[in-house]
Amino acid sequence: MLRKFNLITIFLCLITFVNAQENLNNSKFKQLYEELPTPNVYRTASGAPGHEYYQQKADYEINVELDEENNIINGNETIIYTNNSPDILNYLWIQLDQNVRAKGSHGQLTTTNNMNNKMSFGSIKRMHDRMNFDGGFKLEKVTDLYGKELLYKINETMMRIDLQKPLKRGQSFSFKIKYSYNLNDRMKIGGRSGYEYFKEEENSIYTIAQFFPRMAVYNEVEGWQNKQFLGRGEFTLPFGDYKVSITVPADHIVAATGELKNPSSVLSKKQIERLEKAKNNYTDPVIIVTQEEAEENEKTKSESKKTWIFEAENVRDFGWASSRKFIWDGMAVDISGKNVMAYSYYPKEGNPLWEQYSTRVVAHSLKIYSKYTIDYIYPQATSVHAKSIGMEYPMICFNFGRPEKDGSYSKRTKYGMIGVIIHEVGHNFFPMIINSDERQWTWMDEGLNTFLQYLTEQEFERNYPSRRGPPSNIIEYMKGDKSGIVPIMTNSESILQFGNNAYGKPATALNILRETIMGRELFDYSFKTYSKRWAFKHPTPADFFRTMEDASAVDLDWFWRGWFYTNDHVDISIDKVNWFKINTGNPDVENPISKEKVENENTYIGNTRNKSSINKTVTEYNDNAIDFYTTYDPFQTNILDREDYSKYLKNINKEDEEILKSNKNYYEIQFSNIGGLVMPIILEFKYTDGTNETIRIPAEIWKRNSKQIKKIFILNKQLSRVKLDPFLETADVNMDNNYWPTKSEPTRFQLFKQKKDNRDNPMQRDIKAKERIENN
Amino acid sequence: MINPLIYLVFTFFLPSHDFHITHTSLNYNSDSESIEITMKVAIEDLERSLEVNTSKKLRIGTTKENKSSHKIISNYFDNHLKVLTNDKPLQFQWVGKEIDDNLHDIYLYFEILNCNENGEIKTLTLKNTIFLEIEINQTNIVLIEFKDSKFNLTFTKDQDIQKLQFYE
C-alpha cells in the first residue's frame, strides 16, 4: 500500500534497529583475532611465509620387491633426514601407516559400530576378513648406515627413533629400515592401497601406497605431527627426493611417482619408440602398451623378475602400481612452454571408457589447475584404473570407473570417472604441492581441490553434471539437523557427514566468494597468490584466510567466521515492503489522493449496512438542520490553499524543489536473517512497466544488526515484484520467504507430479522412440 | 538371526568418494490430506543394497534398466521406511523416480493418501533402516513439515525409530 510522508522526515529511519545491549562482542563481523594464531617470524599476518620460515627435508632410497605369489611387499629403505629447524631434536617420529590394519590396532578399536539382525552376509564377511587379516609393518631391522641397531619405540602407527647424538640445525641423520608387510585385498577388506584380484585369470592389479615407513612432519605449528593414523585423517609429510627401485615379475608394467630412469632394461624397443612418439603428441594419447599386448601378458606368468627404477624430486610421498594386465597410453601437455606427460594405465576391463577419456582428462586437469594455481612442474601425471576408489599420490593417482562386461556404460559411470580423475589429478596441487596438514584439516586439500574440480569440470564440457560446487547443491546439507553438522574448522577425525563437511561446503563457500562476494578477478588473483606463496611449503588455515584478504582488500573475517567456524545456514527473508511517495504539498494533487485513500479504507460493517437500511437521516431530509460543518469537505481545495502552496514553493531551495518534483517512489523493505549466516542481499526488482533490475548489496549491510534490517530504495518506477537471491547464489535454504508479494515455491514432489509423463528413464524412452521409427 | 552378543571391532575405510547419507522429506499436504515423501539417495547405494537384498541388478538410468525396477525399489522402501500415525502403520504408494542432475543421486517419490485414516494425527512414528544392512555408518536424515511445524531428525543404526507428538 502507498503511504505519503513529508520531506523533512524522509531519511531519519534509514537502516537499523539497535540491538539490545549485550555484554560481549558477539558481532558476526567481529575480527578473527581470537581464532587465528598470532603472526610470527615463520608465518606473517599477511598470510605469507615469514622471513624465518623453514621446513624439514626427508630423502629416501627405497628398494622394494613385490612377492606376487604370497601378496607380500619386502622393502629396504634409507632415509636421510635433514633438520632445518632452529630446534635441537633428540628423537625422530616415523609413520607406520600399515599398522592401522594390524590386529587390535587403535584404528580398529576406536571405530564405533554395532551388530543388528539385518546385516547382510556380505558385511559380516567383510568384518571377518578385516579381523583375520594379518596387516601392519613387520620391521626386521632398524639401523644406522653402518648396520648398528637403533633404539626405537612403536606406538601404534607411529615409531620414535631415539638419537644418540642430538640433531642440530642444518645437520642430517641417515638410517635404514628393513621391513615387509602383507598386502590387503581391497575388494574384501578395503583400503586406499592393496590389490584387486581377477579370479578368472588369476591376475591382480596392485595399487601400492603407504608402503614404506615415512617421516612425520616437524614444524613450529604442531611440533611433531604424530597424531595417530586412525583411517580418516589422511597424511602429513615433508618434501624430499626419492630414488625407488621396484622389483616385480618380468611381465608386469609399472607406473609410479617420478620418472622412469631405466626404460631400456624394462621396456621393449617398440614400447620405447611409442613412448618417444607420445612425448611429442599434444592432441591425442599414443598407446605405449596395447590391449593385445596386455591380453597376451595375462595368459602366462613370468618366473623371472625385473627392476624398475624411478626418481622424483621435491615430492612429499611416493606411490606405484603394477600388473601384467596394464594397457598404457600417454600424451604431452604444454604447461607454459614446458612439456609435461599425461599417462594412464588400465586393464581391458576399463575399456572403452579409459582409452577414450583418462589421459585426455589428466591433460585437461593439469592445464586448468595450472591456470588457477601455479604451473605444474613435475614431469608427469598418471591415472591408474582401480575399482571403486579414488586416491591420490604425487604424480600418480588411482581412479574408479569401470564399464559393464559388454563394454557398455551408464552416463553416471562416465561422468563419475571423469570427475574422479579430475579430482585425484587435482590433488597434485592440493595437498601434494601446496602441502597442507591432512591429518588435522581435511578441508584444506579436499575443499580447495573440490572447488577447482568444479571449475575444471565446467571447462571440460558445458553444463557438466558437477556434484559439488553450485550453492543449490549444499542446501540439503546445510538446512539439516544441527546435531549432525559440525563447522568446517573441525579436526578430520571428528567430522560428521565427511563428504558434505570437508568437500561440498568449503567448495561451495569458495564458489560463493568467487561469484558473489569478491568477484572473479579479485578472487582468482588472491587464490593464485595463496598457491604461489605456499607451493612446496606447509600452509595452515590462517595462512589461507589471511592471504585471501591480503591480496584483495576484502575484509572476509565475517565470511570465514560464518562459513568455516559455525554450522549456521543461510535463510534471509523479505518481511515486508512499504511504499512511500513525497507529499508534494500541492493541494490540487494531494487532496484528491487523500480523499481516495480515505474512501478506500476499510469500513465498519455497521456503516455499510446503514447506508442502505437508513433511508434518510435528519440532515438529509431537513435542510434546516444543515450548517457549515455538515457540508465541509476537508479535501476541497480553495484559493487560500493554493496561495499557501506558492508561498511554500518560494521558500524552499532549488535542491529540495527538484526532489519535490522528481515524483520518486520510496520503498522501505524489511529483511530478517533467519538462518544466522550473514550474506549479501541480492534483489531482482520487477516494475509495473514490465522491466527488471538487479540490486546487489554487500553483506556488510548486516554489520550493526545481523538479525533484522530495513533499507530504503528510491525508484523512478513502481514495483510489481521483488525476488531475493534471484540467481541462486547464496545457498538460501528457504525460498518461500524470498518473494514480495509472497509466493511459495512448489516442492520437488509437486513439480514431479505436475510433469505427469514420469519420464524417469530417458534412455529407455529414446530406444523405444527409435524402435517406433524403425517399425513404421 | 545373528547373535547380537558378538561384538566385533574393525577399521572402516572410506574411499575418497564414499560417504553414506540419505535425505528424506515428508510434507503434509492439508489440501489433499496426504503425506508427500521425497527421498534423495545415492544411486550406487541403492543398487548395491538391492543387489544384496534381492540379487537383482537394477542398472538405473541405462538402456538395460531392470523392467521391474519400480516394484523392487518400492518393495525395499516398504520394508525400510515405516510411517505410523497414532501407532498404526500407513501404506505408501509409488509416485515415481527422477535422476538428479548430478547423476550421482536419485529422487524417489512416494505418497500416503488418506493419511488421516488412523484418526486425527496425534503422533507420528518413523522407522528408518534405509541401507543400514550394507553400511555401518549410514546416516538417514528426515525433514518433516507437518502443518506449521518443522522437524529435523537423524536416523542411524543406534537410533532407527523416532516418534513425534503433536499437541493442540
Ligand SMILES: [Zn+2]
Ligand atoms: Zn580428494
